[in-house]
Amino acid sequence: xxxxxxxxxxxxxxxxxxxxxxxxxxxxxxxxxxxxxxxxxxxxxxxxxxxxxxxxxxxxxxxxxxxxxxxxxxxxxxxxxxxxxxxxxxxxxxxxxxxxxxxxxxxxxxxxxxxxxxxxxxxxxxxxxxxxxxxxxxxxxxxxxxxxxxxxxxxxxxxxxxxxxxxxxxxxxxxxxxxxxxxxxxxxxxxxxxxxxxxxxxxxxxxxxxxxxxxxxxxxxxxxxxxxxxxxxxxxxxxxxxxxxxxxxxxxxxxxxxxxxxxxxxxxxxxxxxxxxxxxxxxxxxxxxxxxxxxxxxxxxxxxxxxxxxxxxxxxxxxxxxxxxxxxxxxxxxxxxxxxxxxxxxxxxxxxxxxxxxxxxxxxxxxxxxxxxxxxxxxxxxxxxxxxxxxxxxxxxxxxxxxxxxxxxxxxxxxxxxxxxxxxxxxxxxxxxxxxxxxxxxxxxxxxxxxxxxxxxxxxxxxxxxxxxxxxxxxxxxxxxxxxxxxxxxxxxxxxxxxxxxxxxxxxxxxxxxxxxxxxxxxxxxxxxxxxxxxxxxxxxxxxxxxxxxxxxxxxxxxxxxxxxxxxxxxxxxxxxxxxxxxxxxxxxxxxxxxxxxxxxxxxxxxxxxxxxxxxxxxxxxxxxxxxxxxxxxxxxxxxxxxxxxxxxxxxxxxxxxxxxxxxxxxxxxxxxxxxxxxxxxxxxxxxxxxxxxxxxxxxxxxxxxxxxxxxxxxxxxxxxxxxxxxxxxxxxxxxxxxx
Numbered sequence: 001x002x003x004x005x006x007x008x009x010x011x012x013x014x015x016x017x018x019x020x021x022x023x024x025x026x027x028x029x030x031x032x033x034x035x036x037x038x039x040x041x042x043x044x045x046x047x048x049x050x051x052x053x054x055x056x057x058x059x060x061x062x063x064x065x066x067x068x069x070x071x072x073x074x075x076x077x078x079x080x081x082x083x084x085x086x087x088x089x090x091x092x093x094x095x096x097x098x099x100x101x102x103x104x105x106x107x108x109x110x111x112x113x114x115x116x117x118x119x120x121x122x123x124x125x126x127x128x129x130x131x132x133x134x135x136x137x138x139x140x141x142x143x144x145x146x147x148x149x150x151x152x153x154x155x156x157x158x159x160x161x162x163x164x165x166x167x168x169x170x171x172x173x174x175x176x177x178x179x180x181x182x183x184x185x186x187x188x189x190x191x192x193x194x195x196x197x198x199x200x201x202x203x204x205x206x207x208x209x210x211x212x213x214x215x216x217x218x219x220x221x222x223x224x225x226x227x228x229x230x231x232x233x234x235x236x237x238x239x240x241x242x243x244x245x246x247x248x249x250x251x252x253x254x255x256x257x258x259x260x261x262x263x264x265x266x267x268x269x270x271x272x273x274x275x276x277x278x279x280x281x282x283x284x285x286x287x288x289x290x291x292x293x294x295x296x297x298x299x300x301x302x303x304x305x306x307x308x309x310x311x312x313x314x315x316x317x318x319x320x321x322x323x324x325x326x327x328x329x330x331x332x333x334x335x336x337x338x339x340x341x342x343x344x345x346x347x348x349x350x351x352x353x354x355x356x357x358x359x360x361x362x363x364x365x366x367x368x369x370x371x372x373x374x375x376x377x378x379x380x381x382x383x384x385x386x387x388x389x390x391x392x393x394x395x396x397x398x399x400x401x402x403x404x405x406x407x408x409x410x411x412x413x414x415x416x417x418x419x420x421x422x423x424x425x426x427x428x429x430x431x432x433x434x435x436x437x438x439x440x441x442x443x444x445x446x447x448x449x450x451x452x453x454x455x456x457x458x459x460x461x462x463x464x465x466x467x468x469x470x471x472x473x474x475x476x477x478x479x480x481x482x483x484x485x486x487x488x489x490x491x492x493x494x495x496x497x498x499x500x501x502x503x504x505x506x507x508x509x510x511x512x513x514x515x516x517x518x519x520x521x522x523x524x525x526x527x528x529x530x531x532x533x534x535x536x537x538x539x540x541x542x543x544x545x546x547x548x549x550x551x552x553x554x555x556x557x558x559x560x561x562x563x564x565x566x567x568x569x570x571x572x573x574x575x576x577x578x579x580x581x582x583x584x585x586x587x588x589x590x591x592x593x594x595x596x597x598x599x600x601x602x603x604x605x606x607x608x609x610x611x612x613x614x615x616x617x618x619x620x621x622x623x624x625x626x627x628x629x630x631x632x633x634x635x636x637x638x639x640x641x642x643x644x645x646x647x648x649x650x651x652x653x654x655x656x657x658x659x660x661x662x663x664x665x666x667x668x669x670x671x672x673x674x675x676x677x678x679x680x681x682x683x684x685x686x687x688x689x690x691x692x693x694x695x696x697x698x699x700x701x702x703x704x705x706x707x708x709x710x711x712x713x714x715x716x717x718x719x720x721x722x723x724x725x726x727x728x729x730x731x732x733x734x735x736x737x738x739x740x
Contacts, residue, residue: 004091005066006082008055013173014401015078017052020071024049024060031062034069038062053078067091074428075467076407077400084167084427090174093164094181097157098188106146108195114143115198121256147199151340154192155332158352161185162315162331165353170423172399186352193344200341203300204254208338209368210299212251216243217292225284228268228277239288242267246289250296253337264289300364309366313375315355331355335374342369406470413463418456421449433557434538434548436465446542448557450550468534476534479516483533486521493521501670502697507663510567512540515657519564536564545601545626545656559617562625566601566617567658570651571666575673576639588676590669590724593717594662594706596636602653605631607645618650661706668704671697672724679731691736698729 022032025043033041036048040062051057058066065071067086072079085091117139164185168178219239221232229235242263249260264285271278316334332340342365349358361369369378400423403414416437437452438444439462452460487493498505508514519536523529539561542548550556576595577587603621604613614621616630635655638644646652658666675694702725 004086004095005063006058006061006085006091007066008059009177010058010085010091011173011177012053013081013171015081016054018072018078018402018407019050020053020057020078022049022051022057023047030060032057032060032065033062034065034071038065038069040064072407073469075405075424075469077402077405078407080400080405080424080427081171084170084423089427090164090167090178093160093167094178094185097153097160098181098184100188106150111146111150111195111198114146117143118147118199119201147196150192150196150199154189154196154344157185157189157192159331159333161189162352162355165351166426169353170400170419170427189352193347197344200345201254201256202345204256205338205341205345206303206362206364207296207300208251208254209362209364210296210303211247212368212372213364214247214292214296214299216240217295219243220288223284225277225280228271228275228281238267242285242288243292246292250293251338254341261286261289303362303364306363308360309363310381311359311361311366311369311378312381313357313359313369313373313378315357316374316376317355339369339374405464406466410463410465413465415461416452416456416464418453421453421456425449433468433535433550433561435467436538437462438465439463446538446548448548448550450552450556451547468531468538471534471537476530476537479537480520480530480533483517483520486529501667501674504667506670507658507667509569510571510655510658510666511663512564512657512659515564515566519560522560522563532558532560532564535561539565544632545599546628546630546632549625549627557625559623559625562617565657566615566626566654567656568617568654570615570653571595571598571635571655572670573635573639575669586680588673588724590672591717591720592636592639593669593721594665595658595669596634598635598658598662599656600633600635600638600653601626601630601655602633602646603630605633605637605644607643612645612647613652614647615650615652615654617654618647620647620649665706668701672701672721672728675701675728676724679728691732694732695729695736698725698732701725702729 022034023036023038023041023046024030024032025041026045026047031040032051036046053071061069069086070079071082074080074083083089161182164178164182168174168182219236221235221239226235226239229238245266246260246263249255249263264282267285268278268281271281315331317331332343335343342359342361343357346359346361346365347357348360350356357375359369366380369375370380400420401414402408403412404416404420405424433448434446435449435452436444437447439460441460442462444465447455452462452464455462495505495508497509500506516533516536519532520529523532535557539545539548539557545565548557574585575588575590576592578589580586601616602613603616603618604611612620613631616626617623633653638653644652675697678694702722704721
C-alpha cells in the first residue's frame with residue numbers, strides 16, 4: 001500500500017482552522033492522534049485537546065491517523081472532505097498509475113511481438129501432439145495473457161484518473177494543487193492507451209460493425225445437405241440459430257474469420273458425428289458462413305470511402321455496488337470487447353472526471369455506436385469542429401463547505417443541492433440513512449438522501465438539519481442501556497410469548513419496547529446496533545413510512561430497523577369484532593378507541609389484484625420493508641371489510657408497533673373479551689367459573705384508563721366501554737345468584 005497520508009501542503013480551503021479533537025502524549029513535540037486507542041500512541045498518560053486544523057497540526061499527525069483517521073464525523077462537511085482525501089481517496093489515487101511499475105511492467109518490444117503474433121492467423125490446429133504446435137499455442141496463450149494485462153491496466157488507470165478528477169472537482173480550492181499531478185496521470189494513461197491499441201485491428205472493428213448492421217438474409221432451406229436436420233421447420237429453426245450465433249460472435253470484438261470457423265458446427269451440435277449426412281451438413285454450414293463473411297467484407301469495404309464522424313459519448317457511472325468479485329464495477333469494466341477496441345483506437349480526447357469522451361470514427365462504426373452501444377448518451381457532432389470532451393458544467397456554489405451539513409448552527413445552514421448529496425454518497429456510501437430536513441414548503445421532515453435528491457430535481461429548496469449520527473449521545477446511550485446487551489449465545493434471546501390475557505406480559509411482542517430490542521439485538525456489532533437505534537429513533541416520528549423508501553435496500557432503512565417499526569405478526573382483533581352466534585369465534589363489540597388509527601402496511605389491500613397481500617416483513621415479499629408501492633390502511637379499515645386476501649404465513653400485513661397507551665388498551669380489551677366469553681353460556685357456560693374473580697377483574701376494568709394521556713381515547717369510546725362492563729357485571733351477578 002502506498003503511503004498517502006495527509007500532508008501539510010494540501011490546501012484546506014474553507015476548513016482551514018476548523019477545530020478538531022486530538023490525543024497525544026504530554027509532550028509539546030508529540031505526534032497527534034485521532035483516537036486515544038491508536039496503536040502508535042504508546043503511553044498511558046494521554047492528553048486530549050482541541051486544536052485548529054492547519055499545516056502545523058497536519059505536520060504533527062501520526063502517519064496512520066493522517067491516512068486512515070476520522071478527524072471529524074463522517075457526515076459533516078469536514079468529515080466528507082477528509083474522507084475524500086484519505087484512505088483510497090484522492091491522495092491515494094494521485095500516487096497511483098503515474099508511471100510504469102518497474103517490478104510488474106513490460107517492454108515495448110515485447111508488446112509489439114505479442115500484438116503481431118495475435119494478428120496472424122494460426123497455420124494449424126494446436127494440441128495435436130506436435131512439439132512445434134504446442135510451442136506455438138503456448139506462445140499465443142502468453143500473448144493473450146499479456147494483452148489482457150495491458151487492457152486491465154488501462155481500465156484501472158482510467159478509473160483511477162476518473163476518481164481523482166471527480167473528487168478534486170468537489171473541492172475547487174484543490175484545483176491548482178492537483179493540476180500537475182493529474183497531468184502525470186493523463187500522460188501515463190495516454191501511453192497505456194497507445195500500448196493497448198497495438199492489439200486492436202481497426203479493419204476488424206469495421207468488419208464487426210458491418211456484421212452488426214446486417215439484417216437476416218434469406219435462408220436456404222431446400223439444400224439437400226441439410227436433410228439430416230429433419231423436416232423443413234426443423235431446418236429453418238437450426239439455420240436461423242446458426243445465423244444468430246455467427247452474427248453474435250462476428251460482431252463481438254475484432255477477431256479474424258478463422259477465430260469463428262467452428263461456428264458451423266453449432267448447426268449439428270445435436271447430431272452424432274457418425275450419423276449419415278453429418279459431414280454434408282457441416283460443409284453446407286461452412287458454405288453459408290463463408291457467404292455471410294463475404295457479404296460483411298463487401299459492406300465494410302464500401303464503407304471505407306465514407307467520411308469519418310465525430311462522436312460524443314458518456315461512460316457508465318462507476319458503481320459502488322457489489323464489486324467484491326471483480327474489483328471494479330461500471331465505467332470501462334462493463335463495456336463489451338468491440339466498444340473497448342473502438343475507444344482504444346479512435347479516442348481523441350476525454351474528460352475522465354465527467355466520463356465524457358470524444359471519438360473520431362468511420363461512419364459505419366459511428367452508426368453502430370449510436371444504434372447499439374454500451375456507452376451512455378452517444379451522439380454525433382457533425383457541425384464544425386467538435387467540442388473537446390466536456391461534461392456538464394459544475395456549479396461552484398455547490399461544493400462542500402461548512403454550513404451544508406451539520407457543522408454550523410442551524411440558523412447558518414445553506415441550502416443543500418444534488419451535488420452535495422452526490423458528493424456525500426460518493427465519498428461516504430455508508431452515511432446516515434435518514435436526515436431531518438427543513439423547507440418552507442413542507443416544514444420539518446425525516447427523509448432518506450435518495451428522496452431528497454428526487455425532490456431537489458423537482459425544484460425543492462431546503463436545508464439539512466441533522467442526520468441520525470447527530471442525535472444526542474446521552475439519549476441514545478441511555479436508551480441502549482435500558483434495552484440491555486444481547487444475551488449470550490447459550491441463552492434464549494427472545495422471551496416466549498404469553499397467551500394468558502390476564503398476564504401483564506401479554507402482547508409484549510407488539511410493543512415499541514420489543515421493537516427497539518429487536519433492532520438492537522439483531523445486529524452483532526455494537527457500532528451497527530447503535531447506528532440502527534439512531535435510525536429507529538428518527539423513523540418513529542415519520543407519519544407515513546412509505547416516504548422512507550429510498551429505492552435501494554442497500555442504502556435504505558436497514559431491515560433490522562423495519563422490524564423495530566412494524567409488528568412481526570398480525571393483531572388479534574377478535575375483541576373488537578361485533579358479537580355473533582358463532583360459539584368458536586365471536587367478538588364483544590369493544591370499541592377500537594386508541595387502536596382505530598394504528599397504521600397497517602400491506603403489499604396489496606385490493607382483493608382484485610393478482611396474488612395475496614403480504615406483510616412488508618414477509619419472506620414472500622423478500623423482507624424488503626415498506627416501499628412507496630405498498631398500501632396504507634388503519635386497524636379501523638381492517639374491521640370495516642372482510643374481503644381481504646391475506647397471506648396465510650404472515651397474516652397479510654404489518655402494523656405499526658403499539659405505544660404504551662395503545663398496548664395498555666389492547667391488553668384491557670382482551671381481558672374484557674375473555675371475561676365476556678366466560679360469561680356467555682353459548683361459548684363457555686358457567687362451569688367452574690370463579691365469579692368473585694371475574695367481578696374483581698370487572699371492577700378494575702370499570703375505572704380503567706389508558707396509560708398516559710391520549711386525546712384519541714374519546715368520550716364516546718369510554719361510554720361504550722362502561723356499558724359493556726356494566727352488562728358483564730350484571731351477568732356475573734346473575735350467575736352468582738343462580739349458582740346453588
